[in-house]
Amino acid sequence: MKSREIRLVRHFTGPVKPEYFELAEADIPAPGPGEVQVRNAFLSVDPYMRGRMIGIRTYVDPFQPGQVMDGGAVGQVTQSNADGFAPGDWVLSMHGWREAYTAPAAGLMKIDANLLPAQAYLGLAGMTGLTAYAGLKRMIGLKEGETLWMSAAAGAVGSAGVQFAKAMGAHVVATAGGADKTAFCREIGADAVVDYKAVSDLAGAVREAAKPLGGVDAYFENVGGDHLQAALDVIKPFGRIAACGMIARYNDDTPMPGPTNLTQIVGKKLTIRGFIVTDHFDLQREFIGDLSRWMIAGQVQMRDTVYDGIARAPEAFMGLFTGANTGKMLVRL
Numbered sequence: 001m002k003s004r005e006i007r008l009v010r011h012f013t014g015p016v017k018p019e020y021f022e023l024a025e026a027d028i029p030a031p032g033p034g035e036v037q038v039r040n041a042f043l044s045v046d047p048y049m050r051g052r053m054i055g056i057r058t059y060v061d062p063f064q065p066g067q068v069m070d071g072g073a074v075g076q077v078t079q080s081n082a083d084g085f086a087p088g089d090w091v092l093s094m095h096g097w098r099e100a101y102t103a104p105a106a107g108l109m110k111i112d113a114n115l116l117p118a119q120a121y122l123g124l125a126g127m128t129g130l131t132a133y134a135g136l137k138r139m140i141g142l143k144e145g146e147t148l149w150m151s152a153a154a155g156a157v158g159s160a161g162v163q164f165a166k167a168m169g170a171h172v173v174a175t176a177g178g179a180d181k182t183a184f185c186r187e188i189g190a191d192a193v194v195d196y197k198a199v200s201d202l203a204g205a206v207r208e209a210a211k212p213l214g215g216v217d218a219y220f221e222n223v224g225g226d227h228l229q230a231a232l233d234v235i236k237p238f239g240r241i242a243a244c245g246m247i248a249r250y251n252d253d254t255p256m257p258g259p260t261n262l263t264q265i266v267g268k269k270l271t272i273r274g275f276i277v278t279d280h281f282d283l284q285r286e287f288i289g290d291l292s293r294w295m296i297a298g299q300v301q302m303r304d305t306v307y308d309g310i311a312r313a314p315e316a317f318m319g320l321f322t323g324a325n326t327g328k329m330l331v332r333l
Contacts, residue, residue, distance in 0.1 A: 001027070001028040001030075001037070001100065002026065002027055002028065003025070003026055003028045003101065004023060004024070004025050004026075004098070004310050004311075005024055005025075005026055005068040005069075005097060005098035005099065005310070006021050006022070006023060006024075006068065006069050006097040006098070006310065006313045007021070007022050007024050007065075007066060007067060007069065008020065008021065008053060008063045008064070008065050008066070008067065009021060009022050009065060009066075010065045011053060011054055011062065012053060013054060013251075013252075014251060014253045015251045015321070016251065016314075016317065016321060017318075018315070020053070020314075021069075021314040023310070026068070026098070028100050028101060028102055030079060030081075031080065031081040031082070031102050032081060032102075034081065034082050034106065035082060035102055035103060035105060036077045036079065036081065036082050036085045036091075036102070036103065036105045036108065037077070037078050037079040037080075037100065037101070037102045038075045038076065038078065038091055038100060038101055038102075038103070038108070039075050039076055039078050039099065039100045039333075040074070040075035040095070040098065040099055040100060040333050041074055041075050041076065041118055041332070041333055042073065042118060042119040042122055042330050042331065043071060043072070043073045043096040043097060043122075043310075043313060043333065044071050044072035044073065044096060044123075044126075044328075044329075044331075045071065045313060045316045045317040045330075046071065046072070046128075046329075047245055047247050047250060047320055047321075048060075049063075049317065050250040050251070050321075059276055068097055068098055069097035070094050070095065070096060070097065071094065071096030071097055072092070072093075072094060072096055072122050072126065072127065073093050073095055073097075073098075073122070074091070074092050074093075074111065074118045074119060074121055074122055075090070075091060075093070076089065076090055077089045077090075077091060078100070082104075082105035082106075083105075084105070084110075085105050085108075085110070089110055090112070091108040091109060091110055092108065092109040092110075092111050092121050092122075092126070093108050093109070094107075097310075097313055098310070099310050117302075119304060119328075119330055120302060122328065123160075123302065123304060123328035123330070124160055124291070124300070124302050124328070125288070127277050127278075128156045128157055128328055129160045129287065130277055130280065130283065131157050131160075131244055131277040132157050132160035132161035132164055132220075133160075133283065133287045133290070134275065134277060134280040134283055134287075135157075135161065135220055135242035135244055135275065136148070136161060136164055136165055136168065136242070137283065137286075138275075138283065139240070139242035139273045139275050140240045140241075140242045141240065142168055142170050142217075142218055143169075143170070144168065144169030144170065145170065145171075146170050146171070146217040146218060147170065147171040147172070147173060147191075147210055147213040147214055147215060147216055147218075148161075148165045148170050148171070148172050148173070148216075148218045148219070148220060149172075149173045149174075149175070149206060149210070149216045149218070149219045149220070149231065149234070149235075150162050150165065150174050150175070150190075150222075151219070151220060151221060151222045151223045151231075152175070152176070152222035152223050152245075153172075153174030153175055153193075154174075154176040154181035154182075154185055154326050154327070155222065155327070156325070156327060156328040156329065157222055157245070158174070158176075158220070158222055159184070159185075159188055159303060159326075160300075161220050162185060163188050163294070163299065163300045164290075164300070166189040166190075167290075167297075167299040167300065171191045171213040171214075172190045172191055172192075173190070173191065173192045173193075173194065173206055173209050173210045173213065174190035174192070174193045174194070175194045175195075175196045175202070175206065176194075176195065176196070177195065177196055177197040177323050178195065178197060178323070179195070180326065181195075181323070181326060182194075182195045184303065184326050184327075188301065188303075189299075191213055192209035192210065192212075192213065193209070194206055194209050196227070202227065202230040203229075203230035203233040203234050206230060206234050207233075207234050210234070215236045216231075216234050216236060216239065217235075217236055217239060217240070218240045218241070218242070219231040219234075219235055219239065219241045219242075220242050220244075221241055221242065221243040221244065221245070221246065222244065222245045222246075222247065223245075223246060223247055223248050224245075224247070224248045224249045225246070225248035225249060226248075227248070228246070228259050229259040229260065229261060232259055232261050232262070232264040232265065232268075232270070233261060233264065235264075235268065235270065236268070237268045238268070238269050238271075239268060239270050239271075240270070240271045240272075240273070241270060241271065241272040241273070242273055242275065243272060243273065243274040243275070244274070244277070247321065250321070251321060302327070302328075303327030303328070304328045304330050305319075305324065305325040305327060305328070305329050305330070306330050306331070306332050307319075307330070307332070309331070309332075310331065312331060313331045316329055316330075316331050317329075
């Protein structure tokens, strides 16, 4: 069996370009003892992958030139040589950016595609949703009646966070770029929405939007740059900030100056907590319980942006940095 896959050509800094990736073909062996063969159906592309393309270890090893890219994927077993796995079973893996693979079954997670669409386990019911949940519940400790500012609110983590915060009884000020994305934020329940592309004073616009809601108690950081600077100005004393990403900085060639108002951290007695979702898998059971309850109640909805075909995986990934996605960005095979 043969499979097409996307490989990294070389490590790089600066903007992501198509020439940094190549489409290749690989032979997929039959499964040995304890192994299964899987055909992927959906692949995930995520901002954290950008850091793995620089060639320096951060909290995860870098991708290696000439090797297939790894990432979240869901697919169906086509051959099995492992107990507990049968052809037709749906599995979640980190064997993404390829059409098919053979791997030890011990490293795969069986999922119920009858309970939720298979691709949901890459987004709202997967690490994307858990990231939003951990940020709100554990990093911020968001309380009923408080007001959250969610940055990148039309993105994967952001749109999950908007809906989760509303389900938890909080108010939400959402920031997103463009008319379509701000309309989506209203559709999923944000109390106030600011189009950051249409304002010259982001802090002033958010402050005005939050005024009827009692001001900003907490901020969920997905963007960095001018958003973090504005958040430090807008947030109330004793405010809490959960930082899971700063996509505005990922393609920088050289280090950029940080916020000029860091003294606000001291004066306002702020709490800022950076986090990586893999440190919070112990919340999984609680998360799925709350998510199921919220979905049954109609408080949470899914939205995906889907590119078709393995060859478009780099294009989908690059789209993360130009705002091409509303909700979760996926590649369908």
